[in-house]
Amino acid sequence: MVSSGVSVRHFILGLLNQQPMTGYDVKRFLKSLGWLIDSPSFGNIYSTLHGLLEDGLVSVEVIPNDTKPPRKVYNITHAGEDVLREWVGGPVGDNVSLRTFLMRLIVAGSFLPDRLIPQLEQRRQQVSRFLDDLSEPDGMRSSPVDSGGMALDFGLTLAEAELRWLEDALERLTRQPLAVEGGAGS
Amino acid sequence: MVSSGVSVRHFILGLLNQQPMTGYDVKRFLKSLGWLIDSPSFGNIYSTLHGLLEDGLVSVEVIPNDTKPPRKVYNITHAGEDVLREWVGGPVGDNVSLRTFLMRLIVAGSFLPDRLIPQLEQRRQQVSRFLDDLSEPDGMRSSPVDSGGMALDFGLTLAEAELRWLEDALERLTRQPLAVEGGAGS
DNA sequence: ATGTGCATGTAACTGGTTACATGATTCG
DNA sequence: CGAATCATGTAACCAGTTACATGCACAT
Numbered sequence: 001m002v003s004s005g006v007s008v009r010h011f012i013l014g015l016l017n018q019q020p021m022t023g024y025d026v027k028r029f030l031k032s033l034g035w036l037i038d039s040p041s042f043g044n045i046y047s048t049l050h051g052l053l054e055d056g057l058v059s060v061e062v063i064p065n066d067t068k069p070p071r072k073v074y075n076i077t078h079a080g081e082d083v084l085r086e087w088v089g090g091p092v093g094d095n096v097s098l099r100t101f102l103m104r105l106i107v108a109g110s111f112l113p114d115r116l117i118p119q120l121e122q123r124r125q126q127v128s129r130f131l132d133d134l135s136e137p138d139g140m141r142s143s144p145v146d147s148g149g150m151a152l153d154f155g156l157t158l159a160e161a162e163l164r165w166l167e168d169a170l171e172r173l174t175r176q177p178l179a180v181e182g183g184a185g186s
Numbered sequence: 187m188v189s190s191g192v193s194v195r196h197f198i199l200g201l202l203n204q205q206p207m208t209g210y211d212v213k214r215f216l217k218s219l220g221w222l223i224d225s226p227s228f229g230n231i232y233s234t235l236h237g238l239l240e241d242g243l244v245s246v247e248v249i250p251n252d253t254k255p256p257r258k259v260y261n262i263t264h265a266g267e268d269v270l271r272e273w274v275g276g277p278v279g280d281n282v283s284l285r286t287f288l289m290r291l292i293v294a295g296s297f298l299p300d301r302l303i304p305q306l307e308q309r310r311q312q313v314s315r316f317l318d319d320l321s322e323p324d325g326m327r328s329s330p331v332d333s334g335g336m337a338l339d340f341g342l343t344l345a346e347a348e349l350r351w352l353e354d355a356l357e358r359l360t361r362q363p364l365a366v367e368g369g370a371g372s
Numbered sequence: 373a374t375g376t377g378c379a380t381g382t383a384a385c386t387g388g389t390t391a392c393a394t395g396a397t398t399c400g
Numbered sequence: 401c402g403a404a405t406c407a408t409g410t411a412a413c414c415a416g417t418t419a420c421a422t423g424c425a426c427a428t
Contacts, residue, residue: 007415007416008415022379023379023381024377024379024380031281031339034281034283035282035283035313035345036283036341037281037283037284038283038286040417041417041418042380043383043416043418044415044416046380047381047382047416048416065378065379065422066423067381067424067425068378068379068380068423068425069378069424070379070380071378071380072380074415082313095217096220096221097221097222097223097224098221098222098223098284099224099283102337102341106337109337123391127221128219131220149292149296150291150302151295151354153351154221154291154351155219157348157350158222158347158348159221159222160347161344161346162344162347167338169339173381193388194385194387194388195387208407208408209407209408227388227390228408229389229391229409230389231407232409232410233388233409251396253396253397254395254396254397255394255396255408257406257407258407258408
């Protein structure tokens, strides 16, 4: 019932929306984010790409490299754009994890900047709520686990940093709606 | 070959090491961390608990609640402690995600503070490397995806916050080794 | 020569989710 | 009176991993 199916499928489709890529490129990019979110394996990436192709959400251009295996550059189709637009516009689902949020941010960032604001706002509320719970005697702090330990402190630090970023980003976006179009895409 | 099998299994065992709990308690705690990492579902938690019990890594105390379903409080056994100690002491695996790191931190935090330092150090190097790559023209910044976009900025902010925390924590730990023992327990 | 990076793919497996079933209690 | 919280559990299903297979180019 979480309903925010942030499968690799949507995420990869989102990357392809920003820039045509090969499976290997996708892997390389995701690997660079490895410290934040786990990169899906090659196996998963390639089969996801095959699935997207079968469903007509991406097209492929095979660039033969006569000795090497040919590069297969995948590109999003109109049908794919429709699916993606619907997904990004759709409900975020409460209690999204950092991983989920980042994925949506990457996809939505250069696609529909106006739809972005409610997502940032939702996220801000969530992180803010977490921070508030720490001050209350009935929040997570009262939890027996790791009372006063490092993990709590770690989470706190990250939450504060994220919250500050969110507030900053929201302010920037609401002041000047920045009608991006040629920004990142074509 | 990632070898850092941070399955829910290890994580739950780690929570049980800090405090005996029911499956429902585990869920409640994990849910409070939902903004950071996805909480496993009830189905997974309960069946993991059953598995741990079968393997003798936890024991259970059934507290009958005559009208309500009985509470089943799980407690780690000596065998369980051995398994956990081995896991925490084991290799972290390079390129761990935030999720993985947090899990290890929660488990290790109140268990083996001396083994903690190399883990923090490894993590520090990883995050630091990411940050360095952003300055180089050949790093992730050169990636076609989301150039100059929000997601990159978001990641940067979090990375900086995490790095600062790690450096702080390392300094504190190396100056006074803090021989925790009763720290988190009774 | 040995390893690392480029480049793709498949099949078996397992970890975890979703959806279901049950039932009392408290809150609005 | 209906919804949420407490409290446990099972089984079908799906997402994603691991391990394998192939092969050239380039650096050490």
